[in-house]
Amino acid sequence: MKSKFIPQMDSVIKCIEDNDVFVVTSHVSPDGDNIGSTLGMHRFLEKIGKKVYHVLDDDIPSNLVFLSKEVEKITSTELNEENYVMLALDCGDEKRICTSDDVKRNASVRVCIDHHASNDASFCEINYIDSKASSTCELVYNIIRRYGDLKSEDYIDEVIASRLYTGLSTDTGNFQYSSTAPSSFEMAKVLLEHGAERDMIIQKLYQSNSPNYYRLLGDALNTLSIAEAPNGQLVASICVSIDMMKKHSIGYNDIDGITTYTRDIENVEVGIFLKEKRKGEIKISLRSKNDIDVSKIAMQFNGGGHVRAAGCTINDTIENAEKIIKERVLRAF
Ligand code: 5GP
Ligand code: MN
Known part of the structure; x- marks a missing residue:
């Protein structure tokens, strides 16, 4: 199938053609779409002869390290370039771009490629934002396909x-979530035909947890608390403190998988996962099944995301943060 002309996408392609040096980056607390889209773009840009840097001031979760082995990740302070385009991928909010302010400011052009519903296209000069896309990887795929059609080449x-x-896979819950569109399956088909190592990817992503992760999960599930909304639907929350992570030697970026347990309970409409990043700083993940737009709740706390998956931060103790967010979620019913 031939790629479509999409004005925003074609401005990104023009920018790629017109420039030689690129910084690819994404959001804090990297996930599969973050690393996948950034490194997919990285490889494409290298293939067409561009100089590319992967800049990210955060640790890559252990289950994604396999993807990044062949690409050197540098931190903002290690970037020594004067004239470059910054490509911010999978990032719906300027505050979450995981580089220093200098790296953002010194870019000659900033490009945002993203699929977050809460992205208001306010922090980059060029924007390719499609909140209907399953993932930022799908947008990068569209760009590479379109570029290939224009050059009559398969990149x-x-x-x-x-x-x-x-x-x-990660942003669609391995093709389970409502963000999974017919185009996601078409893309998966093409990627598999081009040699995507699905079995290895699935094992790395979903079948490589350490025994200590399960010990932490046990402690986390013991914090489960359930509240009932006025319409009888349920709200579930789970908390993980720094002490719990320390006890089991599990890193902050390695526990995002716990979020799904909050939502996967019968009759739960909204799941809340709270994790303590630092004392007094609580990162909150929100998930919903059918009715509640959790991005709207996250935005009340300067966060954002998608209708069914969003996040924010509350600066308080974990106990207070749980009370505050639960009360706000219950009000949304
Ligand atoms: P998660 O709960 O997995 O951290 O994030 C769910 C979704 O919401 C992801 O698409 C993520 O990028 C977005 N998100 C999480 N936290 C924040 C936040 O603090 N601000 C914004 N704008 N988006 C967030
Ligand atoms: Mn994403």
Whole structure:
């Protein structure tokens, strides 16, 4: 199938054609779509002869390290370039871009490629934002396909296919969530045909937890608390403190998988996962099944995200944060 002309996408392609040096980056607390889309774009840009840096001031979660082995990740202070384009991928909010302010400010052009509903296109000069897309990997895929059609060449190789398949899988809950569209399956088909290593990716993403992760999960599930909304639907919350992570030697970026347990309970409409990043700083993940737009709740706390998956931060103790967010979630029913 031929790619479509999409004005925003074609401005990104023009910017890629017109420039030689690129910084690819994404949001704090990297996930599969973050690393997959950034490194998929990284490989594509290198293939067409561009100089590319992967800049990210955060740790890559252990289940995603396999994707980033062949690409050197640098931190903002290590970037030594004067004239570059910054590509911010999968980032709906300027505050969450995981580089220093200098790296953002010194870019000659800033480009945002993203699928968050809460992204108001206010922090980059060029924007390709489609909140209907399953993942940012799907937008990167559209760009690479479109560029290939324009040049009558196929740029997707096994490496790009595997990187993009990873983000497609994680952001669709491996093709379960409502964000999974017919186009997601079409993309998966093409990536598999191009050699995406699905079995390896699935094992790395979903079948490589450490025994200590399960011990922490046990403690986390013991904090489960359930509240009933006025319409009889349920709200579930789970908390993980720094002490719990320390006890089991599990890192802050390695526990995002726990979020789904809050939502996967019968009759639960909204799941809340609270994790303590630092004393007094609580990162909150919100998930919903059918009716509640959790991005609207997250935005009340300067966060954002998607209708069914969003996040924010509350600066308080974990106990207070749980009370505050639960009360706000119950008000949304
Ligand atoms: P998670 O709960 O997995 O951290 O995030 C769910 C979704 O909401 C992701 O798409 C993520 O990028 C977005 N998100 C999480 N936290 C924030 C936040 O503090 N601000 C914004 N704008 N988006 C967030
Ligand atoms: Mn994403």
